[in-house]
Amino acid sequence: MHSSHAEDKGRTGTAEALLGLLSIHPMSGYELRQLIEESIGNFWNESYGQIYPTLKRLERNGLVRMGEPSGKGRRPAKVYELTEKGREHLQGWLEIPAQRRVPRNELLLKLFFGDMGTTAQVRSQVQAFRDLHQRDLKRYEIKARSIASEYANVPAMPYWLMTLNFGRAESRAMLAWCDETLQACDAIDEQRRHQSSGEVASGPMELPRNEEHDAVG
Amino acid sequence: MHSSHAEDKGRTGTAEALLGLLSIHPMSGYELRQLIEESIGNFWNESYGQIYPTLKRLERNGLVRMGEPSGKGRRPAKVYELTEKGREHLQGWLEIPAQRRVPRNELLLKLFFGDMGTTAQVRSQVQAFRDLHQRDLKRYEIKARSIASEYANVPAMPYWLMTLNFGRAESRAMLAWCDETLQACDAIDEQRRHQSSGEVASGPMELPRNEEHDAVG
DNA sequence: TAGCCCATGTAATTGGTTACATGATTGA
DNA sequence: TCAATCATGTAACCAATTACATGGGCTA
Numbered sequence: 162m163h164s165s166h167a168e169d170k171g172r173t174g175t176a177e178a179l180l181g182l183l184s185i186h187p188m189s190g191y192e193l194r195q196l197i198e199e200s201i202g203n204f205w206n207e208s209y210g211q212i213y214p215t216l217k218r219l220e221r222n223g224l225v226r227m228g229e230p231s232g233k234g235r236r237p238a239k240v241y242e243l244t245e246k247g248r249e250h251l252q253g254w255l256e257i258p259a260q261r262r263v264p265r266n267e268l269l270l271k272l273f274f275g276d277m278g279t280t281a282q283v284r285s286q287v288q289a290f291r292d293l294h295q296r297d298l299k300r301y302e303i304k305a306r307s308i309a310s311e312y313a314n315v316p317a318m319p320y321w322l323m324t325l326n327f328g329r330a331e332s333r334a335m336l337a338w339c340d341e342t343l344q345a346c347d348a349i350d351e352q353r354r355h356q357s358s359g360e361v362a363s364g365p366m367e368l369p370r371n372e373e374h375d376a377v378g
Numbered sequence: 379m380h381s382s383h384a385e386d387k388g389r390t391g392t393a394e395a396l397l398g399l400l401s402i403h404p405m406s407g408y409e410l411r412q413l414i415e416e417s418i419g420n421f422w423n424e425s426y427g428q429i430y431p432t433l434k435r436l437e438r439n440g441l442v443r444m445g446e447p448s449g450k451g452r453r454p455a456k457v458y459e460l461t462e463k464g465r466e467h468l469q470g471w472l473e474i475p476a477q478r479r480v481p482r483n484e485l486l487l488k489l490f491f492g493d494m495g496t497t498a499q500v501r502s503q504v505q506a507f508r509d510l511h512q513r514d515l516k517r518y519e520i521k522a523r524s525i526a527s528e529y530a531n532v533p534a535m536p537y538w539l540m541t542l543n544f545g546r547a548e549s550r551a552m553l554a555w556c557d558e559t560l561q562a563c564d565a566i567d568e569q570r571r572h573q574s575s576g577e578v579a580s581g582p583m584e585l586p587r588n589e590e591h592d593a594v595g
Numbered sequence: 596t597a598g599c600c601c602a603t604g605t606a607a608t609t610g611g612t613t614a615c616a617t618g619a620t621t622g623a
Numbered sequence: 624t625c626a627a628t629c630a631t632g633t634a635a636c637c638a639a640t641t642a643c644a645t646g647g648g649c650t651a
Binding site: 173174177178181184200201202203204205206248251252254255256258259260261262263264265266267268269270271272273274275276277278282283285286289290293316317319320321322323324326327330331333334335337338341342345348349 | 390391394395398401417418419420421422423465468469471472473475476477478479480481482483486487488489490491492493494495499500502503506507510533534536537538539540541544547548550551552554555565566
Binding site for chain 3: 624625626627628629630631632633634635636637638639640641642643644645646647648649650651
């Protein structure tokens with residue numbers, strides 16, 4: 162076990178994201194933010210409020226150092242570069258199993274309580290989600306082609322493609338789920354129409370409201 | 379627009395998760411926590427540190443009220459129940475489009491920088507992820523069958539199935555992506571073996587390290 | 596009687612976004 | 624000259640987890 166990771170108790174990867182990008186080439190905090198958006202922006206984000214303090218901390222700990230300021234006439238940017246220690250830290254971190262945190266999926270929360278509203282509401286939520294993924298999928302396809310050709314000789318390229326393919330697989334699955342779910346909404350409406358014509362026979366059953374209830378799961 | 383949602387600027391759904399569960403039946407903070415785990419636990423979590431203060435706030439605002447304490451000999455639990463105002467709030471919230479936040483996917487972050495380590499490391503990360511989803515998928519399948527039969531007459535059941543089917547679609551897609559990605563690791567190794575036998579001809583190209591570099595995306 | 600489950604709450608801490616403050620350079 | 628982009632930082636705030644504190648009842 163790397164002792165350099167012993168003190169990283171609650172850290173979630175902010176430092177490593179910065180170190181990783183600095184391993185591509187030295188750059189400033191400002192440039193880091195830009196690059197985050199256009200490279201790992203689909204699955205990771207950092208704000209300036211995180212970036213600048215983290216860079217200072219990394220410098221104090223000797224994982225990065227300041228390099229040549231990029232002047233070019235304008236106010237020179239503080240360019241940070243990875244140190245050997247930083248590189249080792251990054252490599253050690255790759256070894257640590259990534260942990261999943263429970264995501265907070267607002268869409269699913271709304272769907273779970275969908276019976277409190279209308280099928281129209283649920284449909285519109287699902288449709289909006291579908292539109293997003295449709296758009297994402299297109300973006301992924303385009304980007305995958307462009308980086309495959311543009312970085313054909315860059316050794317890191319296959320890894321970048323992996324993360325893009327993750328997005329593609331996810332979005333494709335989500336599109337299918339949306340269609341299935343929209344159909345389920347139809348089925349619910351269908352069901353209700355049948356029920357209301359034979360009203361008296363079988364009304365909807367309620368969950369028991371006393372304390373000796375069944376669990377939902 | 380519901381004026382009752384005007385003040386919900388930074389709120390993320392904690393209150394609504396509790397209100398939604400209380401719409402199933404009245405219960406205590408403790409019981410809420412249990413139920414969260416076994417019903418919406420795959421896509422939503424709340425700790426006691428959130429639940430108890432939120433319940434108090436909701437009571438102050440008249441969205442829930444205290445009902446009959448559930449005694450049964452032991453220390454009586456404070457049972458909260460949804461008020462009419464709470465029900466209306468919940469219904470209004472269903473109308474508001476769910477927003478996605480950028481997730482922080484640690485696995486993808488590690489993969490993106492995979493070239494800094496070994497394919498063995500990447501493989502082991504992906505394999506662990508695969509195992510989780512394999513296990514999840516089985517759980518989802520079992521649960522889907524059990525709630526479909528157990529709650530056949532509960533009107534909310536189809537909505538619960540939607541959230542489960544989301545998990546199934548996601549896990550299935552993730553399994554496929556994992557397999558594809560493990561193969562990509564093989565391809566990288568294959569590539570490297572070819573390269574090292576014809577060493578001098580074409581070494582790996584590096585990304586430019588000056589300031590006039592290409593963007594990754 | 597020790598240990599677990601029931602049950603409620605507060606305090607400390609962290610991780611992260613947003614707003615605020617500042618100012619130079621560039622181009623329309 | 625006005626807006627946009629480059630560029631760095633701090634302060635305020637918030638959401639959320641974790642640790643801490645307390646104590647009754649049940650059962651092995």
